[in-house]
Amino acid sequence: MNSFTDHPHRRFNPLTGEWVLVSPHRAKRPWQGQVEDDVLPQMLEHDPDCYLCARNTRINGAVNPDYKHTFVFENDFAALTPDAPAESFEDGLLKAEGESGVCRVICFSPRHDLTLARMAVDDIAKVVDTWVEQYQDLGAMPDINHVQIFENRGAMMGCSNPHPHGQIWASRSVPNEPAKETENQRAYYEKNGKPLLMAYLEQELAHRERILFENASFVVLVPYWAVWPFETMVLPKRHIRSMEEMTASERMDLAEAMSKTTIRYDNLFRTSFPYSMGFHQRPTDGEAHDEWVMHAHFYPPLLRSATVKKFMVGFELLGGPQRDLTAEQAADRLRGLADTHYLAG
Amino acid sequence: MNSFTDHPHRRFNPLTGEWVLVSPHRAKRPWQGQVEDDVLPQMLEHDPDCYLCARNTRINGAVNPDYKHTFVFENDFAALTPDAPAESFEDGLLKAEGESGVCRVICFSPRHDLTLARMAVDDIAKVVDTWVEQYQDLGAMPDINHVQIFENRGAMMGCSNPHPHGQIWASRSVPNEPAKETENQRAYYEKNGKPLLMAYLEQELAHRERILFENASFVVLVPYWAVWPFETMVLPKRHIRSMEEMTASERMDLAEAMSKTTIRYDNLFRTSFPYSMGFHQRPTDGEAHDEWVMHAHFYPPLLRSATVKKFMVGFELLGGPQRDLTAEQAADRLRGLADTHYLAG
Ligand SMILES: O=P(O)(O)O[C@H]1O[C@H](CO)[C@@H](O)[C@H](O)[C@H]1O
Ligand SMILES: O=P(O)(O)O[C@H]1O[C@H](CO)[C@@H](O)[C@H](O)[C@H]1O
Numbered sequence: 001m002n003s004f005t006d007h008p009h010r011r012f013n014p015l016t017g018e019w020v021l022v023s024p025h026r027a028k029r030p031w032q033g034q035v036e037d038d039v040l041p042q043m044l045e046h047d048p049d050c051y052l053c054a055r056n057t058r059i060n061g062a063v064n065p066d067y068k069h070t071f072v073f074e075n076d077f078a079a080l081t082p083d084a085p086a087e088s089f090e091d092g093l094l095k096a097e098g099e100s101g102v103c104r105v106i107c108f109s110p111r112h113d114l115t116l117a118r119m120a121v122d123d124i125a126k127v128v129d130t131w132v133e134q135y136q137d138l139g140a141m142p143d144i145n146h147v148q149i150f151e152n153r154g155a156m157m158g159c160s161n162p163h164p165h166g167q168i169w170a171s172r173s174v175p176n177e178p179a180k181e182t183e184n185q186r187a188y189y190e191k192n193g194k195p196l197l198m199a200y201l202e203q204e205l206a207h208r209e210r211i212l213f214e215n216a217s218f219v220v221l222v223p224y225w226a227v228w229p230f231e232t233m234v235l236p237k238r239h240i241r242s243m244e245e246m247t248a249s250e251r252m253d254l255a256e257a258m259s260k261t262t263i264r265y266d267n268l269f270r271t272s273f274p275y276s277m278g279f280h281q282r283p284t285d286g287e288a289h290d291e292w293v294m295h296a297h298f299y300p301p302l303l304r305s306a307t308v309k310k311f312m313v314g315f316e317l318l319g320g321p322q323r324d325l326t327a328e329q330a331a332d333r334l335r336g337l338a339d340t341h342y343l344a345g
Numbered sequence: 346m347n348s349f350t351d352h353p354h355r356r357f358n359p360l361t362g363e364w365v366l367v368s369p370h371r372a373k374r375p376w377q378g379q380v381e382d383d384v385l386p387q388m389l390e391h392d393p394d395c396y397l398c399a400r401n402t403r404i405n406g407a408v409n410p411d412y413k414h415t416f417v418f419e420n421d422f423a424a425l426t427p428d429a430p431a432e433s434f435e436d437g438l439l440k441a442e443g444e445s446g447v448c449r450v451i452c453f454s455p456r457h458d459l460t461l462a463r464m465a466v467d468d469i470a471k472v473v474d475t476w477v478e479q480y481q482d483l484g485a486m487p488d489i490n491h492v493q494i495f496e497n498r499g500a501m502m503g504c505s506n507p508h509p510h511g512q513i514w515a516s517r518s519v520p521n522e523p524a525k526e527t528e529n530q531r532a533y534y535e536k537n538g539k540p541l542l543m544a545y546l547e548q549e550l551a552h553r554e555r556i557l558f559e560n561a562s563f564v565v566l567v568p569y570w571a572v573w574p575f576e577t578m579v580l581p582k583r584h585i586r587s588m589e590e591m592t593a594s595e596r597m598d599l600a601e602a603m604s605k606t607t608i609r610y611d612n613l614f615r616t617s618f619p620y621s622m623g624f625h626q627r628p629t630d631g632e633a634h635d636e637w638v639m640h641a642h643f644y645p646p647l648l649r650s651a652t653v654k655k656f657m658v659g660f661e662l663l664g665g666p667q668r669d670l671t672a673e674q675a676a677d678r679l680r681g682l683a684d685t686h687y688l689a690g
Binding site for chain 1: 352355357377379428438440495522569621
């Protein structure tokens with residue numbers, strides 16, 4: 001095990017059944033490639049040109065309400081629409097099927113200049129409540145079997161508006177990633193009679209090598225099989241299959257976990273840290289799914305500084321993911337950071 | 346089938362067993378997000394500061410030879426090294442194993458200012474010969490069971506030096522993607538007695554909807570299940586399992602196919618088109634692998650212009666890939682372009 005800190009090795013992800021190549025010695029590589037723009041803080045609390053700010057008019061003429069906490073609306077350029085025909089097509093190796101669904105946008109706060117990392121925990125708790133409501137509302141629709149809640153944070157992650165917001169894409173089909181997680185969790189549950197992620201959390205709590213934050217209900221850790229340089233996972237301490245099973249205090253604890261994680265991220269390179277983040281939880285297909293443990297994944301691209309990211313390109317796309325520091329090294333660095341925001345008073 | 350041109354649908358990739366979400370109506374979405382730098386052409390034929398140019402000194406003190414066509418050397422910052430111990434580790438859900446291998450760099454030409462798109466077909470044929478040699482040389486090593494040949498083209502794809510070059514990462518393990526392709530090709534072969542990709546090519550040659558180029562030995566097409574906006578695949582017309590099975594004229598035809606594809610890409614947005622490209626072919630594990638058909642994948646990120654790319658982020662990372670135009674629309678656009686380079690006299 002010891003030599004794994006210095007030598008290339010592969011680690012297995014039991015949730016997806018896939019491997020990641022870890023090359024710890026490679027962190028010394030100099031970088032002469034593309035450098036990203038650093039992120040300047042947003043100065044305006046209300047931007048008259050922002051289509052997500054309260055009271056402003058969106059591209060389709062709709063006027064946003066004077067919202068005080070969160071605000072949800074249907075995506076004006078939805079990738080999924082409710083009316084897509086359900087027909088399917090198969091001709092030899094060509095195989096397709098109609099896909100229907102709903103895409104929504106959630107504004108996290110009326111304040112244009114904030115991010116999760118700089119919002120109060122009480123205000124993040126309002127976002128958590130909105131996620132739960134949306135999961136229930138969308139999940140109850142007849143043709144919706146999966147609800148994907150996520151946030152693309154920062155221009156580097158394809159986000160085209162700095163106003164704090166996330167998205168939900170709810171669909172008839174269970175997408176690839178949660179489908180793999182369902183399959184692997186189910187196989188483990190059938191074999192071992194307990195949920196894979198509960199067993200995994202027990203191991204992590206025993207080792208404590210990869211944990212960066214913990215409260216009464218949640219643990220934030222760098223998974224053993226992390227792909228992105230500072231990837232983390234947020235796991236509940238008890239068996240919660242999906243969001244609506246959280247108690248009031250668990251919702252508050254989740255808000256705190258989201259806050260502490262994003263603050264540490266911003267502190268790492270003293271920048272508004274980009275990431276894609278989202279929740280995986282049980283499909284809304286009406287089955288019990290006792291194998292499922294809800295969790296969040298943070299996939300942040302930065303590697304060395306506010307402007308140098310990890311590129312998932314040639315080998316990664318054609319072979320498999322590769323990383324330059326171990327999960328333990330990443331956890332060490334994140335754990336060592338202050339958990340108050342570097343811009344705070 | 347017809348409604349699939351206008352409505353969201355999913356398509357199945359029989360090589361990987363995964364789905365892609367296609368949202369053709371979404372191409373109308375305005376873009377206010379991150380805009381990439383346009384690529385300026387390289388002016389110098391020999392750059393004294395480039396560590397890949399002939400006669401220059403690399404970071405480790407080695408001096409490049411005065412090469413005239415291609416030049417291969419071991420990567421100075423290799424992600425894989427031959428000496429990594431082969432030990433394996435398993436403790437509950439933590440599972441890892443040592444991974445050894447060899448990483449090499451291939452300079453495609455001494456000319457610093459060229460790219461595959463602007464090289465003569467005869468000179469690309471020298472690159473093809475080098476790929477074949479390397480596949481054979483590395484594949485014959487005792488602990489090398491897979492040879493991944495690839496190119497990251499352009500800073501947007503993590504390439505840190507514009508000098509035309511590619512890489513090879515050869516490893517003990519077969520990485521995730523070729524492992525999935527092996528499994529699915531094998532299952533198809535066992536069931537149908539012919540290779541999956543030969544059957545697929547027959548269908549494409551009958552429809553001709555997604556083909557952009559064809560010569561005596563190779564076909565270039567946008568696969569039915571393409572993920573990246575202008576993704577293409579290069580397929581041989583006869584059952585070739587791996588590179589060294591190509592005849593002399595097939596090598597020349599492959600060089601022409603690579604040339605015509607990269608020229609069309611550059612012409613699409615009149616820029617030096619970024620992509621990751623690589624070959625999938627039979628693992629070098631000593632088995633026959635009659636199910637395998639060698640092929641190349643081009644994964645280019647640009648979506649709308651030389652500076653607006655497709656982001657594979659929130660939904661894509663947490664759910665599954667999504668695209669905004671159909672494979673047929675992409676093929677139409679690529680087919681309609683000139684196959685002489687826009688910069689050529
Ligand atoms: O090997 P290079 O050119 O230094 O690095 C580039 O290609 C590698 C293989 O796809 C990636 O892992 C790196 O993220 C990328 O920057
Ligand atoms: O929906 P948006 O914010 O317009 O778009 C962003 O998120 C989507 C979901 O991850 C991606 O498909 C887009 O590439 C990205 O730019």
